[in-house]
Amino acid sequence: MTDTQQTTQPTTRPATQQSEAERALLAKVPTGLLVDGTWSQAADGATFPVVDPATGETLLEIADATPEDGVRALDAADAARSAWATTPPRQRAEVLRRAFDLLQERREDFALLMTLEMGKPLAEARGEVTYGGEFLRWFSEEAVRIGGSYGTNPEGSGRAIVTHKPVGPAYLITPWNFPLAMATRKIAPALAAGCTVVVKPAELTPLTTLLFADLLLEAGVPAGVVNVVPTTHAGPLSEPLIADPRLRKLSFTGSTPVGRTLLAQAAQNVLRTSMELGGNAPFLVFADADLDLAVEGALAAKFRNTGQACTAANRFLVHEDVAEEFARRVTARVEAMSVGRGTEDGVAIGPLIDDRAVAKAHRLVTDAVERGAVVRTGGHPVEGPGTFYAPTVLTDVQPGSDLLRDEIFGPVLAIRSFRTEGEAIAAANDTEYGLVGYAFTEDPARGQRLMERLETGMLGLNTGVVSNASAPFGGVKQSGLGREGGGEGIAEYLETMYTLTPDPFRSTEGAAR
Numbered sequence: 214m215t216d217t218q219q220t221t222q223p224t225t226r227p228a229t230q231q232s233e234a235e236r237a238l239l240a241k242v243p244t245g246l247l248v249d250g251t252w253s254q255a256a257d258g259a260t261f262p263v264v265d266p267a268t269g270e271t272l273l274e275i276a277d278a279t280p281e282d283g284v285r286a287l288d289a290a291d292a293a294r295s296a297w298a299t300t301p302p303r304q305r306a307e308v309l310r311r312a313f314d315l316l317q318e319r320r321e322d323f324a325l326l327m328t329l330e331m332g333k334p335l336a337e338a339r340g341e342v343t344y345g346g347e348f349l350r351w352f353s354e355e356a357v358r359i360g361g362s363y364g365t366n367p368e369g370s371g372r373a374i375v376t377h378k379p380v381g382p383a384y385l386i387t388p389w390n391f392p393l394a395m396a397t398r399k400i401a402p403a404l405a406a407g408c409t410v411v412v413k414p415a416e417l418t419p420l421t422t423l424l425f426a427d428l429l430l431e432a433g434v435p436a437g438v439v440n441v442v443p444t445t446h447a448g449p450l451s452e453p454l455i456a457d458p459r460l461r462k463l464s465f466t467g468s469t470p471v472g473r474t475l476l477a478q479a480a481q482n483v484l485r486t487s488m489e490l491g492g493n494a495p496f497l498v499f500a501d502a503d504l505d506l507a508v509e510g511a512l513a514a515k516f517r518n519t520g521q522a523c524t525a526a527n528r529f530l531v532h533e534d535v536a537e538e539f540a541r542r543v544t545a546r547v548e549a550m551s552v553g554r555g556t557e558d559g560v561a562i563g564p565l566i567d568d569r570a571v572a573k574a575h576r577l578v579t580d581a582v583e584r585g586a587v588v589r590t591g592g593h594p595v596e597g598p599g600t601f602y603a604p605t606v607l608t609d610v611q612p613g614s615d616l617l618r619d620e621i622f623g624p625v626l627a628i629r630s631f632r633t634e635g636e637a638i639a640a641a642n643d644t645e646y647g648l649v650g651y652a653f654t655e656d657p658a659r660g661q662r663l664m665e666r667l668e669t670g671m672l673g674l675n676t677g678v679v680s681n682a683s684a685p686f687g688g689v690k691q692s693g694l695g696r697e698g699g700g701e702g703i704a705e706y707l708e709t710m711y712t713l714t715p716d717p718f719r720s721t722e723g724a725a726r
């Protein structure tokens with residue numbers, strides 16, 4: 214679509230009833246806790262509702278794990294630890310590969326379930342099934358390539374044998390924004406490495422993990438290898454697990470403040486940790502950029518998942534010569550975006566996850582406007598039911614505005630202009646975060662300078678999407694520790710062991726030398 218075709222304002226949604234297909238899908242979702250291969254109720258019988266953010270309606274009531282249930286799950290993971298660690302890598306790989314195949318067969322179920330519990334448009338949910346599934350395929354391939362090395366020490370007096378072993382039971386905590394991919398990005402490498410796991414999905418979107426856990430059992434994951442404990446008591450359930458000496462690994466994806474708390478807890482037990490935390494991605498558009506490409510990249514980097522992605526472009530820094538043209542083109546495209554329940558055809562912008570998210574987006578917009586930003590489109594919540602925010606473009610965002618510092622996590626594209634490359638890089642790096650950056654330039658040398666000078670773990674150079682199962686995803690600074698995906702992803706679940714033996718020829722008088 215060209216920008217001249219875009220004339221309509223964002224539409225509001227009709228209230229939608231659950232369809233027959235939705236009800237049939239929800240009937241397939243397990244509503245218990247998965248511990249030691251068995252679905253059970255919470256120890257105290259408590260449940261909690263999972264709500265569709267597009268309608269405010271309850272989708273399902275599911276078991277609400279107690280701290281005692283969490284310990285039961287770790288008991289199971291510990292009991293299964295040794296058998297899974299010694300299961301031949303090929304067998305572990307084949308279980309993951311079967312899970313990949315089953316996920317492909319059921320892609321529509323998983324896509325719809327994510328749209329229902331999280332709100333993302335169905336087309337994007339299908340994209341997440343593809344992306345999330347790739348971790349199963351990639352790590353099924355990695356499971357059989359856990360190598361080691363054998364070498365002579367420099368003195369010639371010994372041999373060094375380096376091997377890799379599963380780190381042990383792992384506790385995996387996931388966020389609500391990518392309910393499938395954040396689970397597979399952790400579960401697949403853990404299982405490939407030979408670790409057993411306890412998974413705590415986000416309480417806002419646990420259904421996808423529950424359905425996926427059922428699929429894993431069907432794919433042949435033995436009892437106790439994967440345990441799932443949704444809970445509304447995230448802190449009380451997690452603390453005893455993190456303090457338990459049987460746990461050897463904590464992998465967390467979520468906000469930086471919670472990540473800091475968990476790191477402090479993990480320090481007591483000197484746990485291996487992987488932390489995928491918040492972001493504040495700069496999106497740089499230079500005067501020599503291909504503007505068509507930059508606009509497409511901007512829409513992908515900003516509005517995917519309705520702006521609720523750690524990789525979402527948060528600060529658009531655009532060279533002053535092209536800033537107005539860029540703003541005009543993105544505004545035209547954003548004005549045409551249809552807002553609605555993700556199940557409806559053509560919807561580009563789904564709901565935000567809850568009221569708090571809407572309030573936060575609006576607070577950040579209001580603050581920016583009070584400091585001088587101009588609203589080009591949007592700039593307001595959309596009336597319920599559901600928790601929607603109008604897709605928004607702001608220009609002339611002033612230094613000091615809160616949205617330059619905080620993750621917006623909503624459909625708000627905020628533009629500032631710059632004059633020089635040095636100024637742009639300094640502005641891009643002016644944040645405690647360092648997950649991803651995006652840059653659009655047709656000058657290859659400038660692209661390389663950006664690679665060297667941007668303080669981020671990832672860079673989209675002339676592209677607005679960086680995620681790929683084969684690549685090491687992760688951040689620097691307060692965006693995290695460790696990497697998920699790529700060759701690095703499995704290493705997060707492996708310990709390195711080094712064995713030294715004496716020179717085997719020492720007693721043969723050098724006969725064989």
Ligand code: NAD
Nearest residue numbers: 387388389414415447448451467468471489490491492523
């Ligand atoms: P959050 O930190 O509120 O919650 C994440 C998870 O931690 C949830 O499962 C939650 O129940 C759990 N949790 C909360 N408090 C806890 C505690 N005291 N102890 C143990 N667990 C606790 O984050 P969120 O709102 O679910 O997700 C959004 C955040 O996640 C954003 O900051 C986003 O940038 C980040 N994120 C990062 C990545 C990445 O790969 N770097 C990917 C997706 C999301």
